[in-house]
Amino acid sequence: MKRLIMFAFLCVTTWNLTAQKFVQNQSETKITFKIKNFGSYVDCLFSDVNFDVNFNKNDLTNSYINTTIAVSTVDTNNKSRDKSLKKEKYFNVTKYPNITLKSRKIEMIDANSFRLTGDLTIKGITKIVTIPIKVSNQENKLNISADFEINRLDYKVGKSSFILSKKVIAKVNYLGTK
Numbered sequence: 001m002k003r004l005i006m007f008a009f010l011c012v013t014t015w016n017l018t019a020q021k022f023v024q025n026q027s028e029t030k031i032t033f034k035i036k037n038f039g040s041y042v043d044c045l046f047s048d049v050n051f052d053v054n055f056n057k058n059d060l061t062n063s064y065i066n067t068t069i070a071v072s073t074v075d076t077n078n079k080s081r082d083k084s085l086k087k088e089k090y091f092n093v094t095k096y097p098n099i100t101l102k103s104r105k106i107e108m109i110d111a112n113s114f115r116l117t118g119d120l121t122i123k124g125i126t127k128i129v130t131i132p133i134k135v136s137n138q139e140n141k142l143n144i145s146a147d148f149e150i151n152r153l154d155y156k157v158g159k160s161s162f163i164l165s166k167k168v169i170a171k172v173n174y175l176g177t178k
Helices: 002-017 079-086
Strands: 020-024 030-037 040-046 049-055 064-070 098-110 113-122 125-138 141-151 164-177
Touching: 049 141, 049 164, 064 113, 098 125
Parallel strands: none
Antiparallel strands: 020 049, 020 164, 030 040, 030 164, 049 064, 064 098, 098 113, 113 125, 125 141, 141 164
């Protein structure tokens, strides 16, 4: 009987320490970005974003956060500009339909702050990025948020310009449930 109780305890303890798969809440999960154009910011949203998240702050070795963005869903509240962004000069949606982030590692900074290192691929160009993330995990819900910058020219999205900033400010909000 003691062995059975010990085995049950170990199973429950191990389950709580391993990374745990979460299911994305589509309506609450968003990736937006903004870029300065003609001196003012243009806000953009990707409406088709899919996260694959397996996370436990006590088991970061087995945790990951992977993302796929359907570039064709870019929305700037200007249909002409959206059409232009989908063309070869910018995102080239026909050849490169997705932006992806594949997690390499996640490191804890403090109780709710982490550093995600991963491969960001835009237009077939992959660069290693480090993204600071905030994580809140309560009552079977996981919220991940991040604010970070990338240089669009690193991924050949457009060309150098005095009108359009090379700096893109991205904002991520993910909500998942067990």
